[in-house]
Amino acid sequence: MTVEVQDTSRPYTSSDNPNHERRWLVLCIVALAQLTVVLDATIVSIALPQAQATLGISDGDRHWAVTAYALAFGALLLLGGRIADFWGRKRSFMVGMVGFAVASAVGGLAQNGLQLFAARAGQGVFAALLAPAALAILTTTFREGAERARAFAVYGAISGGGAAVGLLLGGFLTQYVDWRWCLLVNIPVALFALAVTAPIVRESKAHGDTRYDVPGTILVAIGLGGLVFGFTQAEKHGWASTETISFIVVGLLALAAFVVVEQRSSHPLLPLYVPWDRNRAPGLVGSMMVGAALIGGTLYLTFYLQIVLGMSPFVSGAASLPLTAAITVAAGIAAQLMTRVGPKVPMTIGPVVAALGLILLTRIDVGSSYVAAVLPGLIVLGLGLGLVLVPAQNIALVGVEDHDAGAASALVNATMQIGGALGTALFTTIYVSAKSSFAGTNPDAHPFAVEVAGYTDVFLWAAALLAVVCPIVLALVRARKADMPAEGAVGMH
Template sequence: MTTDVRSPVSADDRQHDNPNHDRRWLVLCIVALAQLMVVLDSTIVSIALPQAQQGLGIGDADRHWAVTAYALAFGALLLLGGRIADFWGRKRSFLVGAAGFAVASALGGIAQNGSQLFAARAGQGVFAALLAPAALAILTTTFVAKKERATAFAVYGAISGGGAAVGLLLGGLLTEYLDWRWCLLVNVPIAAFAFAAAAPIVAETRAHGDTAYDLPGTVLVALGLGALVYGCTEAEKFGWASAQALGFIAGGLAALAAFVFVERRATNPLLPLYIPWNTNRAPALLGSVAMGAVLIGGTLYLTFYLQIVLGMSPFVSGAAALPLTVAITLAAGIATQLSVRVGPKLPMAVGPLVAAVGLLLLTRIEVDSSYATRVLPALIVLGLGLGLLIAPMQNMALVGVRDQDAGAASALVNATMQVGGALGTALFTTIYVAAKSGYAGSHPGAHPFATEVSGYIDVFTWAAVLLALISPIVVLLVRADKDSLPAEGAVGLH
């Protein structure tokens, strides 16, 4: 999501110029509700996916699209969504985003096959890319006094961090006691309530000045990312050296290269290129990609292991994954204090290595492993490592960014996490299928669950490698110290 964090607001802010000031706490409640819906929608579907796969007859190689379609559409269109919200109107964008999200959720809830489910999830991502930046832009323009803004952003940040945990538990409850379809249908009343509350309460605001949209840049980045993801899925079917896989991957890279060319010459670029081309922000953005891949893509296979192999119910498996969220939250607080005292480099360098150790601990799983001795310790270590990375990574997104580009910079770190999730899910699916095939070929007659576990172990191994590569990049490139961090807090993540 786009976090429209602006420069520090002076004490003489003109609150009478803010049309939402008198109703600002009601506005906060509405924005918080929309934020919760967007955040929980990734984990809530992950918990329901084993049942959805069985109910709709989706193959193992294709089931990842239920996660990938949402993350890819969300991440690819997030920057444009922020621009639309600012130029077209934040309230209008919020209402359209909420209505569209509800419709897409309803279509997903009544899907009759995998293709319909995947299309609905992509639709959710499209409207989330409009809803999420509009919600935060409303929050940012509504709370202008420093102390009240700090309170509002604390609420917003708590929901961003806790939404994943809510999604795990709610998804487990709905799947176990109702039906997996309710993991999508539950969004309809939530979005409808947010729409009905916002319409009479929230006043319209919009940005002024140059309101031209960078449509060529939007098309190129969406095509490029989509081709990369699809190329990874084709590699599973035809091999990495196949014309299908290489063609789509090469096409995706070409589109992204064209995006850079267009952005260099655009008068109102979707993404000012000085933002990613920075020795401090580049490692943070790469860390965001890796963390998205692990959180959205890698832990999807943890859900499969808990439910398919260990036989946990959806609700119990959701509860079993909660220690990961708790550990992330605790470590993020520690990392924030470390960043203030010694700078962001230390926690950013150590965090990925700790998280990689947690993933390597997960490679010890077996068909009959104990959750308490094999899974739980790994989740705690993984969460601590990710938490050490996430807090300084968010703050680094704004180091050295011009005030007028703060929204684009904070949107970028969120977009890279979603794109990392989409690419990671597709890549890990290819690794999982290849590992299963290799194990079945070398172990004829092996128990099906043993074949499944072999695939999960390879996914966790490569996820650990991906995260570990971030640390030397941080050590080599990051130069920011504690005095470089922005004064107005961190970026909110989805």
């Protein structure tokens, strides 16, 4: 997503902003849209065990309910930002909201797994248009001063707290209404948002070069899709199979071609200097690993709480809240640390702490106590993730030119979603393989013990992925506290 560069030859006045008079109403609308997008990542995770039973989805395929959304969202987020800027932010916002509602209706009425997965992919496609359009409206409505800081504080709080809302709402709807309402609930929300957006928000768009990088968009979608499908084929056919290797090779070749296209394009989807900077690269890697651990790894915690410990959907959602609370607390600590010692310290400590939390979760067993075996790991994991999230997002804007600031911020959000998609696919393969291996060596084991063997392997691999971030940060990051953006970055999707 691009951000319009203000004309600095004259002072900015409120007359330059068509939404200035209704800016606080606009903030409420944007916050509602952001909440919808964020909570949809977790609300379905809580409902997934029930949806799996109803629709007859296999253990190897159920991850697509999460992967399809994250992959489509992450792969198309940069393009969605360009469309919002060039086509019109209000128009893109409304189309994105309509499409999101339609996809939610299809998912809520799904009669089989394939329909649910297709609907989730549709949600991701329209979320990739809706989320950057909402952010662009906010960016152009609040342009400077204390009001801008307050507006982005609200936006960031929604981004962080939306996951918790999704956990509780998903648990409540699944237990007391029906799991389908975890998707159908988006319809009345969308209708309300459209009804208030039409008369309140005024249209705005970027000017100048408004060409789209279609080849780049196609290549990055093929590349990421190839990697995800390759990881899922490994679960069915093995890592050395022709199917697995073919998809992974196609994905890598498409991503290599994407780099070549972006180098030669006069209007690239992603200016390559953004990800290749020595400071930003660790932030992007950190964001991807956090996405893998948060979206992919914790999905199996939901299964453990509901399937093995027998918690109801609502109770399991509440039991996951300490993770969100710990992330929120650590994010505040990280923000303070950045102003005192710079981003390197929290970005180095955070992955180690988060990995330790996941290692603590490997202690779970069939008869484990939530308080003794799960809660400590959740809190430590959340503290570590919070320490990484804030500096990773802020460091993404270090040294970025004004007209690419939106693309840089969108890239961090995209890498988190992509990390979640790739991580979920990879962890599914690990989970199925670990179950098969454990069952083979322990033929008389209780079925729940087989499940736990799969979960603990996932947590261990997620910890290993997070630990990789630490040496990368130590080797590459040179940014200091003075280099951090004065107003901070926006919240993550």
